[in-house]
Amino acid sequence: MSREFDVVVFGATGFVGELTAQYLAQHAPEGTRIALAGRSETKLAAVRRRLSSNASAWPLIVADSQSPSSLDAMCERTQVVCTTVGPYLKYGENLVIAAATAGTDYVDLTGEVPFVRFAIDKADDTARGTGARIVNACGFDSIPSDIGAYLLHRQITEDGAGEMTDTTMVLTSMRGTASGGTIDSVRVIADQAKDAQTRRLLLNPQALSGGPGDTPRAGINSEPSDISPVDARKVDPSLRGTLAPFFMASFNTRIVRRSNSLRDGAYGDGFRYQETMAVGGVPGLSALIAGAVSVGTGIFLGAMSLRPTRKILDFVLPKPGEGPDEKAREAGHFVTQTFTKTTTGRRYRSQMRAHGDPGYKATSVMLGESALALALDRDKLPDRSGVLTPSVAMGDVLVERLRAAGFVVEAHALD
Template sequence: MSPTDPRYPSSRNREQRVRDYDMIVCGASGFVGSLVAKHLSDAAPEGTRIALAGRSQSKLVAVRSTLGVTAADWPILVAEADDSVALDALAAKAHVVLTTVGPYAKYGKALAHACATAGTDYVDLTGEVLFARESADENHELARSTGARIVHSCGFDSIPSDIGVYALYEKVSADGAGELTDTTYVLTSMRGGMSGGTIDSFRTQIDDMAGDEKARSVVLSPYSLSPDRSIEPDLGRQNDAPIVKGASIHPSLKGYKAPFIMAPYNSRVVRRSNSLLGYAYGKTFKYSEVMSVGSSPLSPIVAGGIAAGLRAVFAGLAFKPTRFVLDKLLPKPGQGPSERSQRKGHFTVDIYTTTTTGEHYVSRFKMKGDPGYKATAVMLGESALALALNRDELPGIGGGVLTPATGIGDALITRLRAAGVEVSARKV
């Protein structure tokens, strides 16, 4: 049954689900978790029932003490990530569970399944193909039956990609300009970096792929997160993160563009959205992600150097001697930049497309704050608030293992704009 079919199960009536909390924040004592808790203490409307959860009561109490009077009475819940009984009980207490506890392949499976079983909406920060694939296989039909919206990847991976393409689609559709064809994400500018948790997720996925040909084939498939690979259109080779000349994306772009490190994950999320929406973006929709390296005559050399560097990092993490060295240099889970550095961070993403009518459009996703930390905390927090408080604005797709665009959609765009994020689309 297609998600666009009117018989597709809708979310259960929220009023019929009596829960203790509107939202539980799991991992609130971690670096990113504490940032999310801080954002919620500032942004959640008065009366929103929020609880903080994690392994250590003392650490959770310490975090709560930094959040001000708004959070002074937020309950503390203690649960281990591998205690399925405790996680089942936790999931049954809330309308929405938000978790920053990764790597998700290690620590996220039981919680996602508990939420799918309990009919509880769920959001996380995963950028792990294997975890997201396993979650879809195990939880999608279950979540459809309970009405739970299991929404992975609600941070810098992959909200700018997924919501940016969704905003582009809505504008093209409203203008009657056909469907999307060649579509390219360009990270136009950025200050900040990836979190230690993201790096740790890379390590975990590399370990899971080692000696496992099936896992490797899943990670490398461009449609590895699609609901049904057999019905995906045959569009030839999908180069998720190419080195390309800017003018081939749009005539206004100068220089060459380099591969973007998260493209292999983000692109699969965007393709899952298109499939879940019944190929609303288009049957010939092709998607890739790159980053700007300037427009000087040296840009092709810089782009090539970045591509080589990314390959070297991944190869280094897969080889024990070099991995030992990289582990000393790369950020570690639980670590992050100063508050001042986070405030100074920012990013701008421009997504270009050509439509089937030959028109050119671009969407923009622009945000203040370090992408992997402060900005991610806002995106994750607003995703959870949209699910908890904006039920009437959510897409009619119902429950399942969804994406930011298909699970939250316009409700998230509205909340992000209210939080100062630019989400726009226009003809160019």
């Protein structure tokens, strides 16, 4: 593609947007053509001054999420648009349409099932026609989940060990905070969930598995629960105690299932997927904590949907554009492990581990490397277009980029 830029960072004046721009300034190969975009040229210039000297000549583009013409013009100038402007249900619809129409690859940080469903319904056909890769969920939600399952599938296939069956991601260790953008997305989804049709979509475990206008009908019990505690021994014999539900399971699981659907069910006829987090290996204590997390998650989501309780929560929860200082971001980390048993009876585990606050520093690395993969490694990418997931769009290219960025990304047999 003959475009003026390789990557445009849209939303560069936001907290995570600036972190992503800083990562690209420090780690993008020399000669990578990058621009910063947002509503205010003055604020963009201030961000550019705070970046490393490598970014001093980066062009600035004024574009507004509510101005389709400005988004069209921006997308026509770049190979990849990397957007941190959320909640995406409020601010992302025009951009995803613009990118698909222009044949521009697109990466975002959404954790919103209804937005991804919108992208599938409204942009997938167009993107397939223009060759655009529209790749949602390129941060902590949902790269560890999606790549973890993909690595298992790849290793099991290489070993000739059958197909995946019950598969569980366990967040085994984490230090960090939920980002203000994630919390704001929860606010928007809580409002949307008051609509009966949206509630049905949110409760559908296969909400993202179909093509445009084709949301598969799947009962809530057709896949493991997103909010129930899990006996760790049923996940893998090496684990102890009770596992708590993972807060973002209701989104991440849909992305992983979409990857399986886009691969025509290659993970296996008996593939079922859930996400949990470790809360200790002491049986009684971990069961108590896991139960409290399960109940607390339901209470929190309910409280976010009620105006009086939301006002109280808004005083204490992080707001969009806010985040931890550099010291706290550097002190963070995460470890995810994904376990499965195959149809031949073999056990496998994949793992992703990285330093840095998951929702901020690690996410800026994952988003930045996703953008670079699409812009600079086009000849190595899978031959796919449309509305895709990280593993389907980038596969091994993203795995190798994350490893080069210091992530531990691996999969192997346990027996």
